[in-house]
Amino acid sequence: MASRTAWIVGVVVLVIVIAAVVAYMASQGPSQTTTPTTTTQTTQTTTQTTQTTTQTTQTTQTVTIGALVPLTGSLQFMGTSGQCAIKLAVQDANKMFASKGIQFQLVTQDSACDPNTALQMLQTVYSQGIRFVVGLTCSSEVSAVKNFAAQNHIVITSISTSPLLAVPKPYIFRLPPTDDAQAQVITALMHMLGIKKLVIVYRSDAWGQGLSAAIANDSAKYGIQVLGVYGYDPSPSAMPAAEQAAVQKASAALGSPSPDAAFEIVSFDQDGAAVVQAAMNDPVLSKVRWFGTDSNVYGTADIQAGGQALANAKFMGAVAAPNPNDPHYQQFAREFTQFCGHAPTGYDPYYYDTAMMVMEAIAKTGSTDPTVINSVLEQWGKNGTYVGATGPVYFDQYHDRIYASYLIVGVEIINGTPTWINAGFYNGTTGQITVFPQGQPLFSP
Secondary structure (H helix, E strand, O other): OHHHHHHHHHHHHHHHHHHHHHHHHHHOOOOOOOHHHHHHHHHHHHHHHHHHHHHHHOOOEEEEEEEEEOOOOOOHHHHHHHHHHHHHHHHHHHHHOHHHOEEEEEEEEEOOOOHHHHHHHHHHHHHOOOOEEEEEOOHHHHHHHHHHHHHHOOEEEEOOOOHHHOOOOOOEEEOOOOHHHHHHHHHHHHHHOOOOEEEEEEEOOHHHHHHHHHHHHHHHHOOOEEEEEEEEOOOHHHOOHHHHHHHHHHHHHHOOOOOOEEEEEEOOHHHHHHHHHHHHOOOOHHHOEEEOOOOOOOOHHHHHHHHHHHHHOOOEEEEEOOOOOOHHHHHHHHHHHHHHOOOOOOOHHHHHHHHHHHHHHHHHHOOOOHHHHHHHHHHHHHHOOOEEOOEEOOEOOOOEEOOOOEEEEEEEEEOOEEEEEEEEEEOOOOOOEEEOHHHHHHHOO
């Protein structure tokens, strides 16, 4: 019993001591060194917690864009470079629109510049839920897919240029100008160089038929006599016999070489190589000036097949191009060169804009409804709202680009090697051709 009493007394004493200590500390006021630090740390912790909560609750919407480009086939050289331009556009869009909570990703299919393959690939990406497709290159592809795109509301931005597709085509927009403009450039160039007689060999598809007809029609404006227009089957199974037969017919129609005679090659790269090989060995065509198109300039197969012959014939063609002094293009060219490892050529800036224009419309409207984006692109095309690597984009009633400036590209021997060079620039507004210093030899008699 005594021990229990002692224990109780001890507890009471301890409580009294603790109370006294607490009372003393309270009388001294808050510490000037410890408390502010603790308060600051608590505030920082609270702020960090709030930020973490905000980041956790923010949602990111992923939008998938499909790209159909020719990674094999006659325009492989365009498709592989164009694919890189599209990838650059996706990277840029993800930087530009990150604050909007939108992330773009890319699914690429090889269309091979084949209409049946293009339709199959479009149906494939559609089955995956993709409603925005960019980069379709060949006019035969666009002809094959336009009905499916309209029926299923798939927005397509394309590189196709055939005048035969200057028709109503809902949900399809073409970023370069049509080949009616290219024909004007080619015939103006021929007139400038004193050409009076012309034969044309072309690949017999939607693109080749449209461009060759446009060149023949425009030649009459300058008094250039078209002595023959000969098509060939562009399928690989017909190569090279089909190209050789067309070249022979063109040679017979021209009859004999002369300084005012010319040979126009309306081809892609690989089939164009077969045309070049046939013409370089022809006794007539090998002795006249040659001209090309947007789909064979910069071609690797062409220059490998007959680079020296192209240089001897002072070969020149034209490709739609933005003003090289446009700051938008210059910025694109710098980024493209760093990202892709080589300078942009041909339709690279147009491939970029096929993707960026659609992604910008999605990001700025916040909509992934293809019917909404289709209407937005139509309105932007009327106002020139979108300004990209190729400058302001205006569309006509057929969703075709209203724009008509071109680079003139040719072949020269540089350090013993046949090389593509930018020889001049055609201003679509003024109709004037500016010859670049490096292009002077190609414009001489």
